[in-house]
Amino acid sequence: MGTAERVLAYGGGRLDRAGALRTDPTRLGALLGEPTTVVLPLWRDRCLVDGDGPVRLTAERASLVRSAAGETVFLGLDGDTAVFAVDLSALDERSAVEMAGAVKSVDVRALVGRLDADDAAVQAYARGLLHWHRQQRYCGTCGAPAVVGGGGHVRTCTGGECGRLLFPRIEPAIIVLVEAPGSPGRCLLARHAGAAEDAYSTLAGFVEVGENLEDAVRREMAEEAGITVTDVTYQGSQAWPFPAGLMVGFRASATSEEVRVDGEELLEARWFTRAELRQREAAGRTLGRVDAIDHRLLHDWLAAG
Numbered sequence: 587m588g589t590a591e592r593v594l595a596y597g598g599g600r601l602d603r604a605g606a607l608r609t610d611p612t613r614l615g616a617l618l619g620e621p622t623t624v625v626l627p628l629w630r631d632r633c634l635v636d637g638d639g640p641v642r643l644t645a646e647r648a649s650l651v652r653s654a655a656g657e658t659v660f661l662g663l664d665g666d667t668a669v670f671a672v673d674l675s676a677l678d679e680r681s682a683v684e685m686a687g688a689v690k691s692v693d694v695r696a697l698v699g700r701l702d703a704d705d706a707a708v709q710a711y712a713r714g715l716l717h718w719h720r721q722q723r724y725c726g727t728c729g730a731p732a733v734v735g736g737g738g739h740v741r742t743c744t745g746g747e748c749g750r751l752l753f754p755r756i757e758p759a760i761i762v763l764v765e766a767p768g769s770p771g772r773c774l775l776a777r778h779a780g781a782a783e784d785a786y787s788t789l790a791g792f793v794e795v796g797e798n799l800e801d802a803v804r805r806e807m808a809e810e811a812g813i814t815v816t817d818v819t820y821q822g823s824q825a826w827p828f829p830a831g832l833m834v835g836f837r838a839s840a841t842s843e844e845v846r847v848d849g850e851e852l853l854e855a856r857w858f859t860r861a862e863l864r865q866r867e868a869a870g871r872t873l874g875r876v877d878a879i880d881h882r883l884l885h886d887w888l889a890a891g
């Protein structure tokens with residue numbers, strides 16, 4: 587099965603986003619009062635957890651929390667259960683933890699492996715959406731305050747003549763497994779500035795304005811590693827709301843094995859055979875971050891030869 591057919595961490599999930607409800611504030615208000623409704627409290631991009639994992643507030647507790655907190659957003663329906671998230675970022679950490687009845691705050695990525703995939707997806711979604719609200723308090727056109735609406739999926743500029751609608755931002759990035767020409771099969775990994783001495787990873791970069799994804803792959807590979815690539819093929823994508831990413835994975839073929847790094851963003855790039863990667867893994871080095879698409883790209887490539 588290819589990367590595209592399998593859901594990577596933070597995507598998929600059982601939540602029905604129920605977009606039609608976002609424009610029904612009466613119904614959303616009623617859902618917030620229902621005893622079965624779940625409200626997930628977050629604090630500055632972090633989950634609030636107790637001994638069992640992320641805290642799920644009951645309607646009663648949530649109404650107390652919401653009166654002292656920032657935005658409440660509607661995430662969707664889990665079966666018949668409405669799921670909301672509430673932002674406690676205006677409080678200090680201790681107050682947020684106490685108010686939520688939690689014991690501490692933890693980054694969602696630190697919970698991967700302990701959370702079920704659906705719960706990780708919901709927490710990441712909540713984190714990304716609440717992060718956007720904190721960054722989008724004002725209209726970028728006229729500078730007037732922007733107020734939340736649409737169940738937390740839009741903000742509206744309050745500047746009378748402007749009134750612009752502001753939607754959550756997503757910043758796409760490409761991540762690429764580049765193969766060398768000829769045999770044996772080799773793939774290109776690079777050591778990034780700031781990474782540990784023997785830490786190699788796939789090449790990646792943000793998509794720029796006016797580029798399609800394949801353009802971004804070709805440009806980034808030329809800029810970062812001095813290589814020309816062809817046969818750019820889509821492998822899959824991953825929600826990456828840390829804070830606003832969408833990672834789009836590709837494979838590409840280099841036309842030459844000559845590599846030239848800039849020495850600033852990338853310190854070194856070199857070709858690895860499958861045997862070398864397996865040796866590294868056997869020696870305890872993970873191939874990419876286990877929750878991230880680069881791990882999947884590398885393992886799919888290993889499995890293909």
Ligand SMILES: [Zn+2]
Binds near residue numbers: 725728729744748749
């Ligand atoms: Zn405006």
